[in-house]
Amino acid sequence: MAKQSSQPKSQTSGQKSQKGGVSLLSPNSKVSITLPKKAVASSYQKNLEKLAKQIKVAGFRPGKVPAKVAEEQLGQAHLIEHVLDELLPEAYRQALKNSKKTPITQPEFRVIAAKLGEDWVVEATFAELPTVKINQYQRHVKAGKQSAKKALTKRLKTAKTKKAGSQDTVVTQLTPEEEKELNLQHIFRQLVLELKPQVPEMLLKHETQHEFEHLVGQLKQLNITVDDYLKRRNSTMEQLSQELAVQTLNRLQLDLVLGAIARQEKLTVMDQDKENYFSQLKDEKQREQLKKDAHYLGHLETNLLKQKVVNYLLTL
Known part of the structure; x- marks a missing residue:
């Protein structure tokens, strides 16, 4: 985990609406993941043997370090991390399938129990x-x-306004x-x-962080540090964090409402809508590149759907 002073602090707790003290945030979703002790033991041993061949220990030839010595050198915490990296992705997918949950953010994992010789338990937190x-x-x-x-x-x-020198x-x-x-x-x-509309806490947290990183990127292009930016605005990191959180909350609330309207009114983006957009791009090479960019296509579909909802609302 990076430890930087120029990271925005979470401002998600205690967000209230102006009317009636209703919370604008909804709780995160969670699933419990159990990693069977047999699978853990197998992965632990496999990773230990693999890493033992990579480390250098005085008195032993490269690749010939005994497992026990390698374990002492590496430390159990390091090995546990490798086991989790190997087993968690599939176990997480299965836990989501069993619980019928659909995340809209990346998960945050918290190890509840990770003792060798026993089942491991990990809690995954995410937004739906x-x-x-x-x-x-x-x-x-x-x-x-x-x-x-x-x-x-x-x-x-x-x-x-009055025209100069006249009553017109x-x-x-x-x-x-x-x-x-x-x-x-x-x-x-x-x-x-x-x-x-209530916004899931983790969604707000992740999106606020994204906005902060976007701001940092823009400042970097201008050769301005975050500290210099704050000084110019006579502001603090806490104030900037709060400002970004509020802006992000407002945007997410609107996005959730427009998305709900789109689903209720069965508004969708057709292939022809995307083709119409691409036909406006004069650069053929750029057009073909963008058509193959999955991230761009997802972003485009979101914007086109939002525009459809906006046009629909203006007709009411």
Whole structure:
């Protein structure tokens, strides 16, 4: 585990909504994994013999270190780590299958018992997709549109300015795109405030860490350290962590709501939707490369589905 001072601290505990003290976070899911002592013993011995051939110990020729000596040199903790690396992946998959759980994050493992000659027990913690109740969400969308309409009227009133030296007035109108953006801002806010979707703790933790790493990457391109960035903002790491956690929480809440609406309304991304997107890319070489990039395709499908939901909401 890396020990860096410039790592964001978890701000997931105690997140509350502004209304009624309802928690915005849902608990993580867990499964217990048992590694049979026979499988453990076999893996332990196999890894010990393998590592014994790789280490150098004074008084012994390379590859000829006795298992007992190698075990003392390596330490049981190191060997246990190798056993877990070998046995846990398949045992974890089987535990998920038996429990019928579907993680949406990578697991975090905690060793409960790891004594030689006995079964080992490991606990896996992860996030699952929460159930988001979107009853009468259409009503909240319409309320959001009404709120946007009022905001637009107020904005137009305050945007009136007098021409220099005359009594004429100029009204600054929003472009269609700006008006659409204003509508969406109010619709999204209304949906999240009223539906109050809960975000799994570990999902928030992992996504906040991802946002922090993305920020660090951007700063690195500008030759700016995290410490320098904080000094320029007159901020602390704790404040930055809190800021990132809140931003990430808001994004995840909206994503969960939009995903639930997509499932209820059976909105999906078809192959033709992706083809239409790729047809807009003029660089043929880039287009063919992206079509083979599984990570990019997953990201593209997420964005295309979100756009479908957005377009649908604007028609309500």
